[in-house]
Amino acid sequence: MATTGQEEFTLDTAAELAAEEGGGQKIEGKSPWVIAGRRLRRNRVALASFAVFILVVVCCLLAPVYVSHVSHIGVIDNRNDATVIVNGKPVRVISNSHTTIKNGIPTIVPGGIPIGPQYFAAGGKYILGADEEGRDIATRLLYGGRNSLFIGVTSAAVCTVLSVILALLAGYFGGIVDWIISRFFDLIWAFPVILLAIALGTALEVNGLHQGFHVFGKFIGLNLSGSSLWITVFVIAFVFVPYIGRPLRGQVLALRNREFIEAATAQGAGSPRIMFTELLPNIASSVLVLFTLIVANAILTEVGLSFLGAGVRIPNPSWGTMIEEGQSSLATAPQISLFAGIAIMITVLAINIFGDGLRDALDPRAKIRIEH
Amino acid sequence: MGAYIIRRIFGMLLVLLAVSFIVYLIFIVIPGGDPAQRIAGKVATPGNIRAIRHSLGLDQNFIFQWWHMLTLLFTAKLKSYANQTNVVDQIKQGLPITFSLSIGAAIIWMGFGILVGLISAVKAGRLSDRVITALALIGISLPVAWLGLVLRYFFAGEQGTLAWFPDGGYVALTQNPVQWFYHLLLPWFTLAVLFIGFYGRVLRSNILDTINEDFVRTAKAKGLTTRRILVKHVLRASLIPIVTLFGLDFASVLGGGAIITETVYQIHGVGWYAAQSIGSQDLPPLMGVTLFGAMFIVVFTLLVDLAYAWLDPRIRLT
Numbered sequence: 001m002a003t004t005g006q007e008e009f010t011l012d013t014a015a016e017l018a019a020e021e022g023g024g025q026k027i028e029g030k031s032p033w034v035i036a037g038r039r040l041r042r043n044r045v046a047l048a049s050f051a052v053f054i055l056v057v058v059c060c061l062l063a064p065v066y067v068s069h070v071s072h073i074g075v076i077d078n079r080n081d082a083t084v085i086v087n088g089k090p091v092r093v094i095s096n097s098h099t100t101i102k103n104g105i106p107t108i109v110p111g112g113i114p115i116g117p118q119y120f121a122a123g124g125k126y127i128l129g130a131d132e133e134g135r136d137i138a139t140r141l142l143y144g145g146r147n148s149l150f151i152g153v154t155s156a157a158v159c160t161v162l163s164v165i166l167a168l169l170a171g172y173f174g175g176i177v178d179w180i181i182s183r184f185f186d187l188i189w190a191f192p193v194i195l196l197a198i199a200l201g202t203a204l205e206v207n208g209l210h211q212g213f214h215v216f217g218k219f220i221g222l223n224l225s226g227s228s229l230w231i232t233v234f235v236i237a238f239v240f241v242p243y244i245g246r247p248l249r250g251q252v253l254a255l256r257n258r259e260f261i262e263a264a265t266a267q268g269a270g271s272p273r274i275m276f277t278e279l280l281p282n283i284a285s286s287v288l289v290l291f292t293l294i295v296a297n298a299i300l301t302e303v304g305l306s307f308l309g310a311g312v313r314i315p316n317p318s319w320g321t322m323i324e325e326g327q328s329s330l331a332t333a334p335q336i337s338l339f340a341g342i343a344i345m346i347t348v349l350a351i352n353i354f355g356d357g358l359r360d361a362l363d364p365r366a367k368i369r370i371e372h
Numbered sequence: 373m374g375a376y377i378i379r380r381i382f383g384m385l386l387v388l389l390a391v392s393f394i395v396y397l398i399f400i401v402i403p404g405g406d407p408a409q410r411i412a413g414k415v416a417t418p419g420n421i422r423a424i425r426h427s428l429g430l431d432q433n434f435i436f437q438w439w440h441m442l443t444l445l446f447t448a449k450l451k452s453y454a455n456q457t458n459v460v461d462q463i464k465q466g467l468p469i470t471f472s473l474s475i476g477a478a479i480i481w482m483g484f485g486i487l488v489g490l491i492s493a494v495k496a497g498r499l500s501d502r503v504i505t506a507l508a509l510i511g512i513s514l515p516v517a518w519l520g521l522v523l524r525y526f527f528a529g530e531q532g533t534l535a536w537f538p539d540g541g542y543v544a545l546t547q548n549p550v551q552w553f554y555h556l557l558l559p560w561f562t563l564a565v566l567f568i569g570f571y572g573r574v575l576r577s578n579i580l581d582t583i584n585e586d587f588v589r590t591a592k593a594k595g596l597t598t599r600r601i602l603v604k605h606v607l608r609a610s611l612i613p614i615v616t617l618f619g620l621d622f623a624s625v626l627g628g629g630a631i632i633t634e635t636v637y638q639i640h641g642v643g644w645y646a647a648q649s650i651g652s653q654d655l656p657p658l659m660g661v662t663l664f665g666a667m668f669i670v671v672f673t674l675l676v677d678l679a680y681a682w683l684d685p686r687i688r689l690t
Contacts (some may be wrong), residue, residue, distance in 0.1 A: 049503050119428035131689045186396070190673075192628040192665035195646060199658055203398045296513070303515035304632050308647055323518050327636075330525050341518030356509075 046357020171252025489575025526589025
């Protein structure tokens with residue numbers, strides 16, 4: 001550790017950092033949310049990250065506009081035999097095998113190699129190149145982003161709602177309810193996350209999920225086909241439940257015996273009311289931070305699942321399936337995997353930085369994190 | 373203490389039983405999960421399916437079937453539905469490979485994680501802290517599959533721009549230690565990057581918290597050198613939460629968490645075996661690998677709790 005430069009290090013570093021933050025504004029009479037909002041507004045990096053995330057979302061939502069105005073190639077349009085005009089000359093989207101003379105010896109150059117990134121040379125077509133089916137990568141990147149972001153945000157929302165309810169029930173009622181919910185958390189916790197997700201994903205994608213019952217001839221319940229994105233959403237939401245359920249349960253447990261809960265009980269408030277109007281607002285800041293962390297993790301999990309063939313079903317694009325599709329032709333057409341990974345990195349990084357900023361703003365001393 | 377451990381071990385066995393039951397449920401009860409139908413293929417007659425069901429014992433009571441599979445697994449007789457290979461043998465074959473991968477990666481992620489955390493905490497607020505913190509954030513934002521592919525593309529194989537490393541594969545340690553190291557270096561880093569970022573961040577915030585503790589002020593007042601305070605007092609206290617994380621992460625990596633890295637680099641360990649079985653929707657190997665992984669996780673969870681109580685005497689095991 002000789003290289004850490006101890007002479008510059010002061011034991012008051014943290015205190016100095018905390019002092020810098022004061023800002024001199026009055027905090028009397030302001031709600032914690034207002035103070036947190038003020039702190040967040042001062043955090044330029046976090047705000048910029050949030051802007052980047054919103055930009056990614058907007059770009060992905062505008063995917064149909066991109067297709068109709070720029071690329072003119074639909075998301076699952078195969079162009080195996082097509083040619084495209086690059087700088088006035090026709091070029092095949094997927095190369096043919098041909099013979100060249102190399103050092104006087106005729107050599108066969110194998111075909112099947114998709115066109116690389118053209119940027120603007122092909123008039124908006126194949127800006128980021130083509131994949132092995134001759135599909136436009138930029139288009140698929142935008143449509144895939146829609147799916148990846150949808151899965152990330154929705155599964156985080158489902159997971160958060162489920163975990164919050166379980167944590168409130170366990171922490172508030174205690175006793176046998178707490179025991180059952182805690183054992184449920186333990187059980188899911190004991191699974192290797194990715195294995196459980198893959199097993200669930202694979203099994204559900206065979207025939208879809210059809211669970212529910214008929215009431216007066218109407219079907220109530222889930223009726224999902226095997227290729228539905230919702231299957232991936234539920235799988236990811238399910239495997240992450242103990243990772244937020246556990247810390248939240250601990251928080252509720254600690255709040256449970258505080259005076260304000262006693263006061264609410266004395267006023268005659270019922271259990272649901274105490275849980276949702278007294279306890280929930282007190283854990284809301286943690287929930288918010290955990291939600292952003294789960295969004296980031298869910299996007300990454302989708303990649304892992306799709307990579308192993310248990311996530312989004314082809315030809316539906318997602319950032320994960322694009323990485324998987326590019327795996328076999330990495331040497332000849334790296335663009336297939338490369339750009340999807342960069343898109344994920346930018347998005348997840350933005351969410352992570354914003355999540356950090358949010359945590360610092362809401363409660364700088366809170367130790368909220370997701371344990372992998 | 374003895375009673376505590378016995379109770380925990382009993383609980384662990386129950387959790388493992390429940391885990392195996394859930395895996396069974398996932399593959400049998402969920403509609404479309406009938407293995408006989410899958411084995412028979414798309415053009416099977418009902419007679420075919422019935423015959424396969426009977427030969428696998430699937431026409432018997434559900435609970436009995438599950439118990440039957442567990443007995444087969446624990447007597448090392450369980451065979452794959454897809455290719456009739458022995459599941460326990462296959463896991464045993466993959467074990468040294470997965471261990472090589474996980475242990476090497478763990479050493480790298482602990483070493484670099486501590487280094488990253490220490491440097492960024494000591495330089496808190498300075499440029500070097502910002503740069504390291506940003507790198508750590510990028511590390512936890514990378515999809516492992518993509519990182520593996522990109523590293524392979526740039527640094528391995530004949531096509532690679534800087535082809536310094538072999539393109540996937542594995543050489544046993546007993547066969548050739550140098551080649552073993554050479555083949556595993558990229559996979560180790562691929563697996564470790566996420567954890568380096570994560571541990572570095574956790575350690576940084578732990579150190580910054582610990583620095584404000586009273587015992588650090590006492591140490592400073594005693595006239596100890598900054599370096600001594602940092603290493604002997606601050607770092608030691610800050611590492612306690614890392615022990616918890618490390619135990620759990622290491623267990624999950626051993627128990628199948630390395631599945632993506634093993635798939636990317638074509639390393640035929642336990643995770644790769646699981647990935648192959650998923651492709652063919654083969655229940656017995658998945659049951660074997662999941663139980664194997666869950667076993668590591670529950671055992672390490674207990675070890676972590678014990679280590680935690682030992683490191684921090686304020687914690688009482690109940």
